[in-house]
Amino acid sequence: MSIAVSLPSSDKTEWWCQMLRDLMPDWNIYPIDKVPDPDAITYSVVWRPSTGAMTPFRNLKAIVSLGAGIDHVLADEKLPEDVPIIRTVGTDLTQRMKEYIALHVLRHHRELPQIQANQAAHVWDQIIVPPAPERRVGIMGLGNLGAAAAQMLAQIGFNVVGWSRSPKTITGVTTYAGDASFGTFLDGTEILVCLLPLTDSTLGILNADTFNRLKRGASVINAARGPHLVDRDLIEALSSGQIAAATLDVFHVEPLSKDHPFWGHPRITVTPHVASMIDAPTGSKIVAKNIRTFEETGSVADLADAKRGY
């Protein structure tokens, strides 16, 4: 009946411990570096755990990932084998991602980066853009977050297409599935949004070949994982004009290093991995519920597939 909690900062680890203690008074909840008896730990609650952090826990029933992705857990080369991984998703996280994607798609659609550059130069230039129904927006990844974002964009009025590994049906969205249809999905797309899970087959998928298939002057939004993007290919596509602008929320190394060229690039908007932040007061309720359900039934709806990678 003990839980180990591990986040990259001790402040945040303590915040989560406190929230979970309030919700789960029958449980002993410890920061991972202050566990008195490793054998008593049956669950770990983690975001970017350090390598080998969970090796001492021989009685682990499940690992809770503090996010929709599990790539940050699988990155641990010494991860205990065959321990189920529970993803943390919920309406609050879906809501936040919908907002982020709607905001940044609209921002590129309405050419706000150019309008703001004009403001800086005191230039009044009435740029007329087509209305949303004439703008093709492509969503890569149609899991909980991707499907919700696609539906939101369709409600706003965009011409939305979606692409995923396995076939999906979403009201108001034209969907494509599998590698064979990836090119068709990209053809004519003007705003490309990445919400894919990070797996061996999606690593580096935002590359020169993908960019070249989009409509010239397209925009790219990456709110999935840093390694989906080949950084150098983006810089080159921005230089050539094939890509007009990009918004990036995720990076190969986070926080983004102070001297990274993305910070100062005039056509790249950097947001600090805030598209869909879990805060402890909201997230701890989802985590507590998932642990209780798993404890009682041996499973939960948001169980990840470690072999598939998401």
Add this chain to the structure above:
Amino acid sequence: MSIAVSLPSSDKTEWWCQMLRDLMPDWNIYPIDKVPDPDAITYSVVWRPSTGAMTPFRNLKAIVSLGAGIDHVLADEKLPEDVPIIRTVGTDLTQRMKEYIALHVLRHHRELPQIQANQAAHVWDQIIVPPAPERRVGIMGLGNLGAAAAQMLAQIGFNVVGWSRSPKTITGVTTYAGDASFGTFLDGTEILVCLLPLTDSTLGILNADTFNRLKRGASVINAARGPHLVDRDLIEALSSGQIAAATLDVFHVEPLSKDHPFWGHPRITVTPHVASMIDAPTGSKIVAKNIRTFEETGSVADLADAKRGY
């Protein structure tokens, strides 16, 4: 069977004349300064006509305003009396306004101006904002455009309240009507959007009293008319922190003069009256249809009330 067209620039006047000629081949369509016989003019199609521009047209049946507002027509002190004014509204214009309001409300909601200031300083600061359902957005004006924008924001998930002169019912939106409820409408509002018609009673409504009633640190978006805003009151409210940020699409004088302090204000976003632009290819179809309907029936759905002012 003749129409006079008047826009502030001769290029745009000629563009509209050409579009209308294509759609109305039975009619003679002239730029207002090239009308051969003023008595033959039965309709004028105008945006910001100059004072007295329509005085020579003694047989005018109706004036077509190239926009949802008619304030720019009523501003003509020599306007022929008792000539009906037809507003130009349509799904395309409503769509564009919905997009603009969704974009700028989301931008303030997610604190993107601060995140972009952080980017300029290479600062990684993960600002956590509440989700949209916990954010109260107030829409002033619930005509075609205001009602559509309010509904769009409710679909995104915001807590939307609306205020108008006469009572309105909008799904998912709490509405208030009349002067007596204005304060209640403003209480707790964090993002205030102005989409009111410009009349004697709405002139200067975005003033210190209004700002002081909002939640401290609120944002203001004006996509209606420049004179709704008391410019100096906004500057002062931004200095005091009562208002955190503003987005302005409309101004007392347009284009905004090169040396206006709004251009360089770090907390004001200036967009050049593009929230809901009518372009000639789309707008001319609405205008042609309205003139034909008025010619056949003596009325149209989008007839304005000159006494009321909108």
